[in-house]
Amino acid sequence: MKKWWRGILGACALLFSCAVRAQVQDMPGGPRVNQLNLHEGVTQIAQDVMWLHWMLLIICGVIFIGVFGVMFYSMWAHRKSRGHQASTFHEHLGVEVAWTVIPFIIVIAMALPATKTVVAMKDTSSPDLTVKVTGYQWKWGYEYLDGPAKGVKFLSTLSTPRAQIDGREPKGEFYLMETDNHLVVPVDKKVRIVLTAGDVIHSWMVPDFGVKQDAIPGFLRDTWFRAQKPGIYRGQCAELCGKDHAFMPIVVEVLPQDKYDAWVQDQQKKMAANADDPNKEWTKDELIARGEKVFAANCVACHQANGKGVPGSFPALDGDKTVLGPKDAQLETVLHGRPGTAMAAFAGQLNDVEIASVITYTRHAWSNAGKGQDPVVQPKDSVAKR
Amino acid sequence: MSSVTVDHVSPGQHGHDDHHHHAIPTGWRRWLFATNHKDIGTMYLIFAFVMLLEGGTLALLLRTELFEPGVQFFQPELFNQFTTMHGLIMIFGAIMPSFVGFANWMIPMQIGASDMAFARMNNFSFWLLPVAAIMLTSSFFVPGGATAAGWTLYAPLSAQMGPGMDLAIFAVHIMGASSIMGAINVIVTILNMRAPGMTLMKMPMFCWTWLITAFLLIAVMPVLAAAITMVLTDRHFGTGFFNAAMGGDPVLYQHVFWFFGHPEVYIMILPAFGIVSAIVPAFARKRLFGYASMVYATSAIAVLSFIVWAHHMFATGMPVTGQLYFMYATMLISIPTGVKVFNWVATMWRGSMTFETPMLFAIGFIFVFTMGGFTGLILAVAPIDIQVHDTYYVVAHFHYVLVAGSLFALFGGAYYWVPKWTGRMYNEKLGKLHFWFTMISFNVTFFPMHFLGLAGMPRRYVDYAAQFTTFHQVATIGAFWFGLSQLIFLYAIVNCYRGKGEVAAAKPWEGAEGLEWTVPSPAPFHTFETPPEVK
Numbered sequence: 039m040k041k042w043w044r045g046i047l048g049a050c051a052l053l054f055s056c057a058v059r060a061q062v063q064d065m066p067g068g069p070r071v072n073q074l075n076l077h078e079g080v081t082q083i084a085q086d087v088m089w090l091h092w093m094l095l096i097i098c099g100v101i102f103i104g105v106f107g108v109m110f111y112s113m114w115a116h117r118k119s120r121g122h123q124a125s126t127f128h129e130h131l132g133v134e135v136a137w138t139v140i141p142f143i144i145v146i147a148m149a150l151p152a153t154k155t156v157v158a159m160k161d162t163s164s165p166d167l168t169v170k171v172t173g174y175q176w177k178w179g180y181e182y183l184d185g186p187a188k189g190v191k192f193l194s195t196l197s198t199p200r201a202q203i204d205g206r207e208p209k210g211e212f213y214l215m216e217t218d219n220h221l222v223v224p225v226d227k228k229v230r231i232v233l234t235a236g237d238v239i240h241s242w243m244v245p246d247f248g249v250k251q252d253a254i255p256g257f258l259r260d261t262w263f264r265a266q267k268p269g270i271y272r273g274q275c276a277e278l279c280g281k282d283h284a285f286m287p288i289v290v291e292v293l294p295q296d297k298y299d300a301w302v303q304d305q306q307k308k309m310a311a312n313a314d315d316p317n318k319e320w321t322k323d324e325l326i327a328r329g330e331k332v333f334a335a336n337c338v339a340c341h342q343a344n345g346k347g348v349p350g351s352f353p354a355l356d357g358d359k360t361v362l363g364p365k366d367a368q369l370e371t372v373l374h375g376r377p378g379t380a381m382a383a384f385a386g387q388l389n390d391v392e393i394a395s396v397i398t399y400t401r402h403a404w405s406n407a408g409k410g411q412d413p414v415v416q417p418k419d420s421v422a423k424r
Numbered sequence: 425m426s427s428v429t430v431d432h433v434s435p436g437q438h439g440h441d442d443h444h445h446h447a448i449p450t451g452w453r454r455w456l457f458a459t460n461h462k463d464i465g466t467m468y469l470i471f472a473f474v475m476l477l478e479g480g481t482l483a484l485l486l487r488t489e490l491f492e493p494g495v496q497f498f499q500p501e502l503f504n505q506f507t508t509m510h511g512l513i514m515i516f517g518a519i520m521p522s523f524v525g526f527a528n529w530m531i532p533m534q535i536g537a538s539d540m541a542f543a544r545m546n547n548f549s550f551w552l553l554p555v556a557a558i559m560l561t562s563s564f565f566v567p568g569g570a571t572a573a574g575w576t577l578y579a580p581l582s583a584q585m586g587p588g589m590d591l592a593i594f595a596v597h598i599m600g601a602s603s604i605m606g607a608i609n610v611i612v613t614i615l616n617m618r619a620p621g622m623t624l625m626k627m628p629m630f631c632w633t634w635l636i637t638a639f640l641l642i643a644v645m646p647v648l649a650a651a652i653t654m655v656l657t658d659r660h661f662g663t664g665f666f667n668a669a670m671g672g673d674p675v676l677y678q679h680v681f682w683f684f685g686h687p688e689v690y691i692m693i694l695p696a697f698g699i700v701s702a703i704v705p706a707f708a709r710k711r712l713f714g715y716a717s718m719v720y721a722t723s724a725i726a727v728l729s730f731i732v733w734a735h736h737m738f739a740t741g742m743p744v745t746g747q748l749y750f751m752y753a754t755m756l757i758s759i760p761t762g763v764k765v766f767n768w769v770a771t772m773w774r775g776s777m778t779f780e781t782p783m784l785f786a787i788g789f790i791f792v793f794t795m796g797g798f799t800g801l802i803l804a805v806a807p808i809d810i811q812v813h814d815t816y817y818v819v820a821h822f823h824y825v826l827v828a829g830s831l832f833a834l835f836g837g838a839y840y841w842v843p844k845w846t847g848r849m850y851n852e853k854l855g856k857l858h859f860w861f862t863m864i865s866f867n868v869t870f871f872p873m874h875f876l877g878l879a880g881m882p883r884r885y886v887d888y889a890a891q892f893t894t895f896h897q898v899a900t901i902g903a904f905w906f907g908l909s910q911l912i913f914l915y916a917i918v919n920c921y922r923g924k925g926e927v928a929a930a931k932p933w934e935g936a937e938g939l940e941w942t943v944p945s946p947a948p949f950h951t952f953e954t955p956p957e958v959k
Contacts, residue, residue, distance in 0.1 A: 062890040069891040073879035076811060087807045091878075094805060098798040106791060109769045113787070117777050118709070124776035124935075128711040137766045138759060145755045148805065153748060155807040160744040203887060205494045213493065214889050238581040239674055241739055241814060245880040250810050252740045254675060255580060256668020259741035276739070276814040276882045278574045280581060281501045284885040350567040350586065351501055378659065380584045 084248030165230035173240025173253035176282035241277035329399025362410030459543035468525030475517030504572035511575025536619025549605035579666035607638035621958030633698030696833030707783035708775030709935035781855030785836030796824025817877025843928030847946030861909035868902030
């Protein structure tokens with residue numbers, strides 16, 4: 039038996055030394071290495087939550103030590119092996135009333151400060167800025183609804199390369215908690231977040247803000263935060279949303295007002311420059327090149343880079359009947375989704391040029407090689423099917 | 425005592441061969457056509473343990489993937505199937521059936537009844553379970569694999585799943601039907617078949633907690649059936665209960681599910697309270713303190729369990745009044761639960777205690793379950809819940825109450841009553857080793873999860889930021905230690921069934937009380953054919 043013990047201890051020691059060896063740094067705006075408690079937080083709410091948690095931890099800790107102090111003392115003192123004789127008492131009205139009433143009072147004392155925080159958390163009135171957040175499988179969409187950035191909208195997807203996840207490359211500093219586009223907000227402004235989802239329920243969580251709100255398809259929910267310190271804050275999706283639930287982080291960049299204004303101007307310029315004209319005729323090669331990018335950002339998670347999909351879960355596009363058939367059926371699928379499956383409706387996420395180019399790309403990629411019907415789909419075809 | 429019982433008093437006989445009485449079937453017929461509460465109880469317990477091993481294996485696969493950041497062993501879609509099936513199998517396959525197994529074995533013997541009220545329904549409710557378990561397990565092998573929507577099967581994610589989801593729905597339906605039949609049996613047995621003089625307020629606590637649990641089961645299993653049936657019709661028959669585009673509401677599913685789900689939590693813990701309330705007095709050699717208040721506290725918990733469900737849904741965005749109400753109501757549950765813990769400690773106080781394995785598990789239960797109770801209180805506070813909802817903090821919390829709660833009590837109960845079941849004492853050294861390994865490895869596994877959750881590590885994640893690595897590795901090491909330790913239990917109990925070990929007296933525990941100890945060990949095939957007289 040002793041050898042067994044030693045084996046287990048040895049294995050533990052070995053594994054611990056492996057863990058210590060890896061030099062991982064705290065992630066700014068994300069988790070610290072071996073973090074033990076909640077995030078300190080950069081909003082009043084997050085700090086209140088921290089305070090509430092400490093209060094409860096201390097009260098519970100005191101009760102715990104009290105109750106189990108008594109129990110362990112009794113286990114030591116009232117043992118048969120010490121010759122202790124059992125008493126016969128089995129009721130005591132006074133004691134029983136006391137340990138019902140006193141906890142009741144303690145619970146009320148805990149509930150009062152918590153009530154204040156609940157009310158504050160739910161007060162989304164008079165915001166300085168409103169941003170609509172849409173959860174998709176598996177990315178977030180952001181759209182500024184008012185203020186100087188009104189109309190700015192973009193998608194935000196995980197920017198950690200697949201090679202890091204599969205272990206073919208060393209993991210980066212912000213592994214799994216970095217995105218291509220950040221949500222950018224000004225410091226010290228009340229930002230109202232209005233949430234919905236395009237497919238299944240997601241949950242938008244940023245621990246440093248004390249914010250977690252489900253994004254529910256077909257419904258609007260809201261929450262808010264007022265970040266007190268500029269910086270980058272990171273969170274992740276918190277509601278199981280399918281295959282890549284672990285791979286749709288949230289990154290919020292809080293900027294001082296002047297830098298925020300500059301960012302807004304920059305965004306508006308970019309938007310004007312990038313505006314696609316759906317009436318233009320595109321060449322086949324232009325469409326394929328653009329479509330490859332759209333595919334990599336939106337489709338690859340399910341249908342895979344090789345177009346083979348995941349057998350049983352996500353269908354292959356390589357050699358698929360719809361992809362090689364008339365264009366209308368594929369336009370219908372991409373624009374409006376396939377109800378009852380993971381295939382989302384992309385009409386709200388992609389513009390007509392993107393829809394046309396990604397369809398053209400799938401009709402030419404892999405063994406499809408443009409040999410099906412309607413190999414080239416123009417943006418105006420997408421406009422017609424909307 | 426009838427002559428039948430006398431036939432089987434002699435020690436050293438093996439379970440199978442000693443029943444030559446013409447009324448007792450032998451071979452496979454004895455088990456397939458079983459109507460005897462003891463045989464059915466045994467089958468329930470074996471089934472539950474097999475499911476525990478299956479669910480445990482899935483848990484170890486999860487922990488293997490989570491040993492290091494990155495995706496090494498299982499792709500996300502398979503990982504999600506494992507998390508989902510681990511939950512479903514442990515809850516519906518392991519914990520619930522094992523309590524029904526205990527109920528079958530012990531309730532008739534504790535109230536002085538000859539058997540359960542509906543013997544054939546008892547048989548049916550057991551044999552439904554293997555069918556459901558095979559259906560659930562085989563769903564791994566259908567196209568698309570098993571359901572990966574989480575054990576809560578939230579819509580609309582559950583609408584996206586393949587045929588594995590339909591198999592899971594049918595399996596849960598069948599297990600629900602089995603639970604309802606089991607519950608009806610328990611209620612009718614307890615209310616109608618108590619021995620003369622056994623008034624309700626003289627019943628052992630285990631019978632009381634099961635009586636209340638049975639009412640909870642009857643009340644909420646149909647609610648679960650409704651929820652998953654609506655998912656089924658949404659998937660296949662064009663309804664839109666949970667589809668906003670058709671006038672439905674995804675959050676409705678969560679309300680219906682948790683209206684089942686929260687009482688379900690108490691379904692899995694109240695019988696455990698009953699087992700602990702039997703063990704603690706036995707080894708403290710002192711009557712249970714505050715019997716009446718235990719009964720009232722159990723009832724209070726049961727009633728409160730119906731009106732707190734939406735504390736699982738604070739992050740869905742309820743109105744402020746809703747959040748406040750569910751927060752207050754949930755916090756109230758800590759009061760009757762506290763009363764129970766105080767009563768157990770008061771039972772031990774100034775007793776004459778010894779610490780055999782059942783007592784160790786009971787004390788371990790009280791100690792570690794209380795930690796889970798405290799994290800429950802912390803989670804009840806809505807602002808904190810919103811911060812840690814759907815993180816590992818919640819995972820830690822419910823494993824503290826479900827593993828250290830229900831499972832520890834089940835182990836304690838098994839060691840406590842196995843002499844009565846088999847006529848043999850378990851090996852005390854093995855029992856103690858099992859306890860200490862289980863206790864320590866449990867905490868090694870689940871305590872670090874509190875830290876992970878507080879730091880914001882979401883649950884049901886196949887991969888995580890490198891900052892979380894150490895605690896995940898500790899948890900994985902603990903999980904393997906915990907899992908392998910359960911083989912000690914298997915070995916110790918199987919030895920009793922194989923007739924190894926010391927021969928057990930009719931009442932092997934000095935301080936034990938109750939009718940079950942008045943019959944010989946092993947308990948004869950038929951007990952209390954003539955009801956005993958209770959003073």
